[in-house]
Amino acid sequence: MRRRIDCDRDWSKLVESSPALGALPRQSSYGSVPGLIPFGEAFPDKLVDPADYKQVIQFCHDRQIFPIYHQRDTWAPKGRRWYQGKLNYCWAWGATAAFKDLRAREGKPMVELAPVSLGWMVGWNNRGYYIDETLAGIAKRGIAPAECVPDPRNPDPRTFREDWQEQALNYRLGERWDTDNSRKATMIRHSISILWTGTALEVAYNFWGHALECCSVEWDESVPNNLVWVLRNSHNEDDVIELTGDRAVPSEAYGLRASLT
Amino acid sequence: MKPKLILLSLAILGLAICALAQEIEGPSEVVAGKPVWYTITGAGEGTSAVFLPSGLLETSPKRIVPGNAMFWAAESGKYTLAAIIADWDSRNLIPLGKEVIVTGEAPKPPDPPNPPNPPLPPKPQAWQIMLFHQSDQLVKLPPAQVEMISGLAFRRELEAAGHRFLGGYDVDAVAKTSVVCDRRGYCRTLVTVPPDLAPWWQAVEGDPMPRLAIAPIDGGNILDFPLPATVSDFHKRLENPHATAN
Numbered sequence: 001m002r003r004r005i006d007c008d009r010d011w012s013k014l015v016e017s018s019p020a021l022g023a024l025p026r027q028s029s030y031g032s033v034p035g036l037i038p039f040g041e042a043f044p045d046k047l048v049d050p051a052d053y054k055q056v057i058q059f060c061h062d063r064q065i066f067p068i069y070h071q072r073d074t075w076a077p078k079g080r081r082w083y084q085g086k087l088n089y090c091w092a093w094g095a096t097a098a099f100k101d102l103r104a105r106e107g108k109p110m111v112e113l114a115p116v117s118l119g120w121m122v123g124w125n126n127r128g129y130y131i132d133e134t135l136a137g138i139a140k141r142g143i144a145p146a147e148c149v150p151d152p153r154n155p156d157p158r159t160f161r162e163d164w165q166e167q168a169l170n171y172r173l174g175e176r177w178d179t180d181n182s183r184k185a186t187m188i189r190h191s192i193s194i195l196w197t198g199t200a201l202e203v204a205y206n207f208w209g210h211a212l213e214c215c216s217v218e219w220d221e222s223v224p225n226n227l228v229w230v231l232r233n234s235h236n237e238d239d240v241i242e243l244t245g246d247r248a249v250p251s252e253a254y255g256l257r258a259s260l261t
Numbered sequence: 262m263k264p265k266l267i268l269l270s271l272a273i274l275g276l277a278i279c280a281l282a283q284e285i286e287g288p289s290e291v292v293a294g295k296p297v298w299y300t301i302t303g304a305g306e307g308t309s310a311v312f313l314p315s316g317l318l319e320t321s322p323k324r325i326v327p328g329n330a331m332f333w334a335a336e337s338g339k340y341t342l343a344a345i346i347a348d349w350d351s352r353n354l355i356p357l358g359k360e361v362i363v364t365g366e367a368p369k370p371p372d373p374p375n376p377p378n379p380p381l382p383p384k385p386q387a388w389q390i391m392l393f394h395q396s397d398q399l400v401k402l403p404p405a406q407v408e409m410i411s412g413l414a415f416r417r418e419l420e421a422a423g424h425r426f427l428g429g430y431d432v433d434a435v436a437k438t439s440v441v442c443d444r445r446g447y448c449r450t451l452v453t454v455p456p457d458l459a460p461w462w463q464a465v466e467g468d469p470m471p472r473l474a475i476a477p478i479d480g481g482n483i484l485d486f487p488l489p490a491t492v493s494d495f496h497k498r499l500e501n502p503h504a505t506a507n
Contacts, residue, residue, distance in 0.1 A: 037397060046400045059404060064413035073413055105411055107428030174434045175397065197399040198411025257396040258431035261455050 003237065007207075008224065008245030015208055018235060022088030022128030023204040023211035026252050033132055035139055036178040039190050039255065048193045050185070053226070056196050057219045067200040068216040068230060068240065070104035071097075075112065076232065083236040084115070085153035090211045091129045092118040093234035094202045095256075096143055097213035099173060101200040101232075102256045113171055115234075117144035117164060119155035126155065131204050131211050131252055135176050139260075142168035170261075177255035184249045188225060192217060194255035203231070203250035214250065215240065225249065285312075285342050285359035287332070293365045296333040299342060301357065307350040313343040334363040387423035387478040388499055391461045392488060394471035396431040405491050406471060415492065424499065425478055427461075432470055435462050475502060 005014055031038030040047065048056050060066045076082065076097075084093045092115035100113060121137045122129050146152065148164035157164070177199070179190035191214065194201060201214040216230035223244040233241045283303030291297045304310035312330040334340055339362055346355040392410055399407065408415050410429040419426050435458055442448035454462045464483040465472040471488035473495070484502050489495040 039400075042397070043400045063408045063415065064417075065408060065411045069413040106430060107416075107426060174431060193400060197402075197407055199396075199399065257399070258434040260434050261430075261437070261458060 002230075002239050002242055004228070004242040004244060006223075006245050007205075007243050007247035011207055011245075011247050018208065018210060020084055020086055020088050020090065020235075021209040022084075022090045023094075023209055024091075024128045024130050025204070025206050026130055026132050028130075028132055030178055030180045030182070033136070033178065035136060036132060036176050036254065038180070039177040039194060040180050040186065042177075043193070046193070047189050048196060050189060053192060054219045056192065057217055060196050060198075061216075065198045066195060066216040066230075067098075067101040067105060067198060067213075068232075070198070071101045071215055071232065074104040074110045075100050079238050081236050081238055082232060082234045083153075084234040086126075087116065087153055087155065088126055088128050089115060089119070089155070090234055091131055091134045091204075092116065092121075094204075094211040094213050094232075095131070095134045095138060097215075097232045097234070098200040098202045098256045099138065099143060099171070099259065101213065101215060102173075103171075103259050105198050105200075106259060108259065111171070112146035113143040114146045114149035114152055115143070116152055116155050117149055117157075117160065117168060120157070124155045124157060128209070131202055131254060132178075134211075135173060135202065135254055135256070138171075138173040139176075140172070141165070142170065142172040144168040145171070172260040173256060174258035174260050177257060179250075179253040179255070181251055181253075184225075184246065187249050187253065188227065191250060191253050194253070199255045199257055201250070201253045201255055203229075203254075204252040205247070206251040207247055214253065218242070220244070283346055283355055283357060285344050285357050287342075287359070287361075289360065290362045290364060291332070291334075293337050293363045294333070294335055296331050298329050299332055299359070300329050301344050301346065304346045307348060309347045309349070311345055311347075313345065332361065334361075337363050337365055339363075385423070385500060386502075387425070388475040388502075389425045389427055389478055390419060390499075391427045391474045392429040392471065393432040393435075393462075393465045393474065394429065394488070395433060398470065402471065403490060406488055408492065409488060409495060410471065422496075422499075423478070430458070432462070432465060432472070436466075473498065475499065 031041060082097060084090055096113050096115040118137060121134060144164040145167050148161040148167050150159055177194055180186045191201060195217060202211060203214045204211040212234060213232040214229055215232050218228035218230060219226055220228050224246050229243045229248045230240050231243060285299050286302045287299035288297055301310035332342060339360060342359045342361060344357040346357065394410055416426045435454055437453045439451050440448050441451045460483055461474050464474050464485045472485055473488045474483055474485040476483045486498060489498050
């Protein structure tokens with residue numbers, strides 16, 4: 001069963017109960033990173049009107065457009081756990097989840113990928129990283145297939161298969177969309193406008209110090225902003241989790257638009 | 262021959278005729294399906310002999326020798342033929358009977374030829390389907406086209422109709438472009454596309470996006486079109502792709 005967390009009320013419990021995190025707040029500013037296209041500026045007239053949120057969300061569920069449907073259909077059916085263990089690699093797990101959803105949306109073959117292969121970005125140490133930089137790293141070097149990594153939570157490349165770097169090049173990311181986090185309403189609007197195209201988001205919460213994938217939203221008029229954020233977390237849950245409240249609006253969100261062949 | 266001898270012979274013959282047993286003459290055992298003639302014997306002058314009607318006897322006067330009947334049974338078993346001799350002079354009716362054993366099975370008549378099957382309606386052509394778009398323009402597309410590119414329900418509907426959805430690709434992400442320079446400093450741009458995508462990419466490369474590319478499900482030429490604006494138009498295109506193929 002999905003766990004729903006009211007982030008306004010229970011945010012401290014959420015932080016205390018999380019065994020491993022690792023998202024560092026972005027240092028770059030919106031629209032300043034090459035390959036990270038500022039969404040609002042690119043399509044100022046194409047953003048979903050807040051008055052249409054309810055209708056758009058319903059359409060995306062009816063026609064199974066949100067990434068969660070591709071996720072369930074491929075790499076993460078209900079019951080599948082996604083676990084970063086004791087590694088502070090949420091930035092890698094979140095990005096890999098979003099990347100696998102992207103490939104599923106594109107109709108590419110399901111290939112299990114190893115988030116731990118992104119450890120080169122932190123010198124194979126057990127520490128956090130920046131989300132925008134993580135995605136830039138995947139665009140450059142890709143993510144190694146799981147078959148190249150015997151232990152999915154051991155960031156020691158000496159244990160990896162010899163050709164892991166070469167194989168990872170087959171799983172690289174193209175351009176990404178950046179979102180504006182200067183105001184919550186803008187962040188909500190950008191996030192929904194990206195999600196409604198079927199594009200997965202990697203999001204981060206500064207209060208939580210955590211990154212994860214946002215794969216859907218629900219309309220619920222009993223919660224703040226009428227929104228339930230549906231996320232694939234990497235803390236060994238057997239389903240997606242739901243966050244509500246003002247704090248549930250992501251601090252950062254990046255849309256993964258296309259994978260490279 | 263002397264006249265006395267002739268008269269004697271006739272008398273003996275007459276006596277013989279009179280003495281001829283009144284019976285149904287014919288084989289007592291016949292094979293199923295094989296017609297056999299039966300005759301009533303011993304009916305003299307002033308008498309009439311008739312077989313009693315039966316479904317197994319052909320007694321129609323137009324078809325048979327008078328006084329005879331043709332017996333035919335399709336299945337084995339014991340049958341009784343019945344006949345009557347009417348002696349008009351003595352006003353007697355003499356019933357006759359004969360048991361006939363039919364053995365074996367009649368060869369079955371050949372089955373009538375099956376009526377020809379009505380022609381089946383032509384099976385709709387099933388297609389392999391690949392969509393191309395530019396992902397930076399995704400948000401500008403109308404909802405129906407977003408659904409075609411990203412909707413799982415739409416793909417399920419295509420599969421249910423017998424089609425095979427191969428993918429929805431960013432056309433710019435399919436080709437890998439690199440610059441290769443030789444020792445003299447001459448450089449050229451090298452474009453490489455994965456072999457399984459190459460024919461599809463070549464079909465749409467340079468065309469305005471988004472684009473629909475299809476090929477028969479068992480293989481064949483790739484056709485490509487602008488991505489239809491509505492789901493209904495998409496299905497119509499699959500039903501009749503040659504109408505305005507590029």
